[in-house]
Amino acid sequence: MSGFDKVVTSYEEALEGLEDNMTIIAGGFGLCGIPENLIKEIKRKGTTGLTIASNNAGVDGKGLGLLLEEKQIKKMIASYVGENALFEAQMMSGELEVELTPQGTLAEKMRAGGAGIPAFYTATGYGTPVGEGKEVREFNGRHYILEEALSGDFAIAKAWKADRYGNLMFRKTARNFNPMAITAGKIAVVEVEEIVEVGQLDPDEIHLPGIYVNRLIQGTFEKTIEQRTVRKA
Amino acid sequence: MALTREQLAQRVAQEFQDGYYVNLGIGIPTLAANYIPDDMQVMLQSENGLLGMGPFPLDEEIDADLINAGKQTVTMIEGASLFCSAQSFAMIRGGHVDLTVLGAFEVDCQGNIASYMIPGKLIKGMGGAMDLVAGADNIIVTMTHASKSGQSKLLSQCTLPLTGKNCIRRVLTDLALMDIEGGKFILRERAPGVSVEEIINLTSGELTVPDHVPEMTV
Secondary structure: OOOOOOEOOOHHHHOOOOOOOOEEEEOOEOOEOOOHHHHHHHHHHOOOOEEEEOOOOOEOOEOOHHHHOOOOEEEEEEOOOOOOHHHHHHHHOOOOEEEEOOHHHHHHHHHHHHHOOOEEEEOOOOOOHHHOOOOEEEEOOEEEEEEEOOOEEEEEEEEEEEEOOOOEEOOHHHOOOHHHHHHOEEEEEEEEEEEEOOOOOOHHHOOEOHHHOOEEEEOOOOOOOOEOOOOOO | OOOOHHHHHHHHHOOOOOOEEEEEOOOHHHHHHHHOOOOOOEEEEEOOOEEEEOOOOOHHHOOOOOEOOOOEEOOEEEEEEEOOHHHHHHHHHOOOOOEEEEEOOEEEOOOOEEOOOOOOOOOOOOOOHHHHHHHOOOEEEEEOOEOOOOOEOEEOOOOOOOOEOOOOOEEEEOOEEEEEEOOEEEEEEEOOOOOHHHHHHOOOOOEEOOOOOOEOOO
């Protein structure tokens, strides 16, 4: 009996069942708080035809950028895709389909997907290319567009600390899209820096309850910094 | 003389008020954080999930888990809070942020803004800009008044794909501070040494010039 114990011990097991042409919701902002080892495992598995929703698409050779090298991504749903030459090349040549989605709308689409809300109205994108072809409705004299929820066959995410039941704590701005991404995956796989025994986390300090988590794995992380900015003492 | 980047940032900072929560876009808006008056409390919101952003870290303070929306390493001030992206955009869309400052390619006298996409050129994406312009009441756009070849960026109608429709009320350029009201630009202030005629010549959208247009103090 494993009960609520979500811990798996290999990355292979963590992504068991991930197949070609599936949709993945991924956490992370830039390279901060990305599930870097799960991405490497997708590369190793060679899964292709993937649709991936993530705020960014990594950079060359890091994060989701790794999955571009063997053209494993068919479609990317993201708010910002700069700083990635391979991405640009594949987008310009039409090999990679891109659906640019405003950052807040993307976060809310994931939240809605995990919360059983099929769609929502937002003013974001009204009157812009993002609003084209979408239902418009007026509330209190303002125009809003209908945006549909996002959910995936898998969610891949990174948290800081977890107990074996998958109760999660995030650290600083590495939280970003991770909680919503996890809720929006049919199979939510989370990698963390530390797994503690049940009872060691204060229930009041858990950021996301383990009910949303299906598989949990402890990893080690590179945590690449994109823009190392410092001030002088 | 046209304002320098630092002078633009100084003028932006004059819009801060004590107790304001402020979101500063990448570039000149970010520089405004250097000119928050000492006798004022302003809290900076970074849309990747931080309220209470501090300066860049000292070398030994660098933390890969603590970055701003431009992916730069930052610090937190005392009283800061951290949250997820859905919460971050709830405060933006819900109108809880007091002031938003961001850049643009074009603004027109209907209050439309184009800032994220030049067709035929590289498309990087809008990031959080569309949410910010849709959510905030109090927005300042900072930009150069004209392109390097002298083409006005303050238009009667934006030519580039829009980031937001009818949402901009105030524009600060290197030459002037303008409000947008009733389908017109209204000249409020001019950069030191810049003539009203020069501003008229470089403003392509309809412009109202009041009798007295003071020079900015920067």
